[in-house]
Amino acid sequence: MELIEVKCVVCGAPIHVYEGYIKENMYCTLHCLNAAITSKKEQIA
Template sequence: MELVKVYCENCGSEIIVYDTHVKKHMYCTIHCLESAGGSSSGSDQTAST
């Protein structure tokens, strides 16, 4: 296991993760994930405020 630099798909921020956890699309925060329209859980439900 080695640390590698990847970049957020949404904002371009640098993220440092283990090479075993690199995915095709990486996001730095939940906000970036939601802004990109993705979901890590596969559910389309969102919390309403």
């Protein structure tokens, strides 16, 4: 497996992950994940 660089969807920070683990939305930290979840909840309400 090869390491691929992807960007965090919230802050744009580079993340290095194995190609088999790449998902549609990648987050660099739990803070960015929480920010994305919170903003989605606000859009629904």
